[in-house]
Amino acid sequence: MRLPKITSLYGRIFAIFWFTMFLVILAVLALPSFDPRKPRDIPPPHYDRMLEIRDRIEQMFSSSKDLVPVLNNLEGWSHRGPDDHKLRLFITDLDGNVITTDRRPDFSYKALRNFVTSIDNPLSPQQKLYGKTMISGPFPVRLARKDYFLYIGARWSEPPHFLIQLFDHPFRLLLAVMLVSTPLLLWLAWALSQPARRLELAAQRVAKGVFEIDPELEKGTSEFRQAGASFNQMVTAVNLMISRQQRLLSDISHELRSPLTRLRMAQALAKRKLGDSADLTRIDTEAQRLEQMIAKLLELSSVQVDSHLNREAQPLASLCDALLADSQFEAEQVGKTLLSSDVPNRMVNCHPQLLMSALENIVRNAIHYGKEQIKVSLDVNVDTLSIRVEDDGEGVPDDEFDSIFRPFYRVSTARDRHSGGAGLGLAIAENAIRQHNGTIRAARSTLGGLLVEVTLPLLAES
Known part of the structure; x- marks a missing residue:
């Protein structure tokens, strides 16, 4: 007669528990009978x-x-x-x-x-x-x-002396039986923890932006198989939702660019016939802003998907040296000073283009709104990198520090639409930093303006 296979988690726990108890009881009852x-x-x-x-x-x-x-x-x-x-x-x-x-x-x-x-x-x-x-x-x-x-x-x-001691002391006998049964219990704990560990690792991958199904999750006890199947269905649904969102934004951008192109052509023809005027200039300016906004929307959509497919280990120097050099040159062109600290000799696992774009948005934002001085400092604390970008501009009200990372959010100071931009730069940076398991926050700078601090996990030193 073939025993049915136990696939339920609770069934396995109870079966092994009672089997272990049976061994303990059998040992306690049977061993004394061997007492010479x-x-x-x-x-x-x-x-x-x-x-x-x-x-x-x-x-x-x-x-x-x-x-x-x-x-x-x-x-x-x-x-x-x-x-x-x-x-x-x-x-x-x-x-x-x-x-x-x-x-x-x-x-x-x-x-x-x-x-x-x-x-x-x-x-x-x-x-x-x-x-x-x-x-x-x-x-x-x-x-x-x-x-x-x-x-x-x-x-x-x-028999040996220690067996006589076991026969004379039931507590020692019970302890010996427990020591013998401990490997079985450890094996039970290991067997039960493996499906949970696989599920935990899959959840960590999703938290890092890796939306991939794992067939191994649908193995093991019935409870973990059901949980794994549900998890894979969730990942599939998220992938489908993101894909549809990206396609929708792409379709919208194409549909908007077509009438926008016709509008700019009509504006150019009207300018040729009627000559230059303030109204036609205003139309051209708004059309350019609308085109920039559409481009930023497409950029924001693109950084939300597929960034995990191109992750690689990169030294910080290869990411930051060129960025800091270009930013310093750009600041000098507008009569401002950019001070930066040395770049640590550490490695980071990242999507290079995405992370560079995020840091570039933050630094250029500081150059644009700063009055005379911009400061960039990089510090390492164990396996965490802290990047602080400060300026001496007008800053942001304290109650709006969290809001500036929302798309299209505008503050009521000098950082408004008249100063340029579409209000998407910090939103794109926040999204990119979050995809790299980092954090970003805003605060008041010691220079008087805005401080943006980014923390990123680094690869452990070998």
């Missing part, structure tokens, strides 16, 4: 050897009519057996009284008296351990023309 200090039947090889000893004694003293010489000879008599252990021979009458000529009986005689009171069936000889002496008997024997019982004592070196 309890009477038990003599194993056949030893039983045959005892009978040979008894027959040899009867043969040796068959002519003796007095028991005293026999006892004197038995007490000084020894037998070397296969284990090379000296044997002790004892005689009792049929009533169980020990017959001896020794006036100072040792421990063996005391143990014999205890054994005789508990074992009195000559048809079923048994053995019992007393200290290091194993006493076996009774064996019917005829000496000096009378019937007696023969008991044989042998030095016993088994």
